[in-house]
Amino acid sequence: MTSIAINASAIRASIGNVEILHDVSLALPQGRWTSIVGPNGAGKSTLLKVLAGLLPYQGSVELLNQSLTRTPARLRAKRLAWLGQNESAADDLTVWDVVMLGRLPHQAWLAAPSDADRAAVELALKSTQGWDWRARSLGQLSGGERQRVLLARALAVQAQVLLMDEPLANLDPPHQADWLGVVRCLLESGVTVVSVLHEISMALHSDEMLIMAAGRITHQGLSAAPATHRALEAVFDHRITIHPLAGQWVALPK
Numbered sequence: 013m014t015s016i017a018i019n020a021s022a023i024r025a026s027i028g029n030v031e032i033l034h035d036v037s038l039a040l041p042q043g044r045w046t047s048i049v050g051p052n053g054a055g056k057s058t059l060l061k062v063l064a065g066l067l068p069y070q071g072s073v074e075l076l077n078q079s080l081t082r083t084p085a086r087l088r089a090k091r092l093a094w095l096g097q098n099e100s101a102a103d104d105l106t107v108w109d110v111v112m113l114g115r116l117p118h119q120a121w122l123a124a125p126s127d128a129d130r131a132a133v134e135l136a137l138k139s140t141q142g143w144d145w146r147a148r149s150l151g152q153l154s155g156g157e158r159q160r161v162l163l164a165r166a167l168a169v170q171a172q173v174l175l176m177d178e179p180l181a182n183l184d185p186p187h188q189a190d191w192l193g194v195v196r197c198l199l200e201s202g203v204t205v206v207s208v209l210h211e212i213s214m215a216l217h218s219d220e221m222l223i224m225a226a227g228r229i230t231h232q233g234l235s236a237a238p239a240t241h242r243a244l245e246a247v248f249d250h251r252i253t254i255h256p257l258a259g260q261w262v263a264l265p266k
């Protein structure tokens with residue numbers, strides 16, 4: 013039986029007085045990669061924030077079989093890493109220090125980084141090809157370079173679950189392909205990956221897809237399944253079509 017990393021039931025979430033998520037339930041399998049896709053404004057980022065415990069909600073969310081709200085903050089921060097959309101970070105910090113922030117849940121209050129912390133930061137920066145920038149300040153980097161450093165910060169947590177909102181923003185095609193490689197390595201080591209993606213051809217590489225529209229899930233299924241492809245085409249008003257090409261699925265505009 014597949015273990016479930018995140019189980020959410022009857023989720024409602026509002027921003028101001030407006031309800032954005034309407035009765036959303038889902039189960040995300042452990043050690044698998046699920047992509048959340050759908051049109052602009054569908055509620056994808058809002059859902060990801062709820063799953064990360066960053067937004068108040070009604071309903072229940074369980075992370076690794078424990079209620080999210082009853083998981084102590086530090087334990088939650090060790091179990092779940094987060095890469096947000098357009099994340100702010102102090103531009104005057106060095107890249108090394110930014111990535112070291114990912115180790116905070118592992119460190120005692122005001123303690124110096126341990127060898128394990130330094131090794132995790134080095135590994136994360138090398139896997140995102142950011143190692144050479146470690147002494148530069150974040151503010152000196154381009155948008156794509158900055159995104160790779162923030163990805164490294166999330167990787168440095170070495171959490172069992174990694175949530176990423178538009179992780180490919182600003183990445184050029186080779187670094188998008190590298191990101192895919194990073195995700196595959198994480199999956200091999202049993203990490204659960206959840207990503208909100210607009211790049212549908214990249215999302216089609218994931219194991220499962222969760223399709224959203226207007227604050228609801230319209231479909232959840234295997235990314236390779238014909239029913240998922242039909243649901244994808246429908247949610248984008250049949251302005252894309254899904255085709256096999258060179259052993260992959262690709263979404264073409266119509």
Ligand SMILES: Nc1ncnc2c1ncn2[C@@H]1O[C@H](COP(=O)(O)OP(=O)(O)OP(=O)(O)O)[C@@H](O)[C@H]1O
Pocket residue numbers: 027028030032050051052053054055056057058059
């Ligand atoms: N701070 C806010 N105040 C009011 N409404 C908001 C706020 N943030 C988001 N919304 C609204 O909530 C809805 C869902 O937004 P969300 O960012 O979750 O969508 P999304 O599917 O991630 O969209 P996109 O693909 O454009 O990033 C949208 O209609 C948006 O306008």
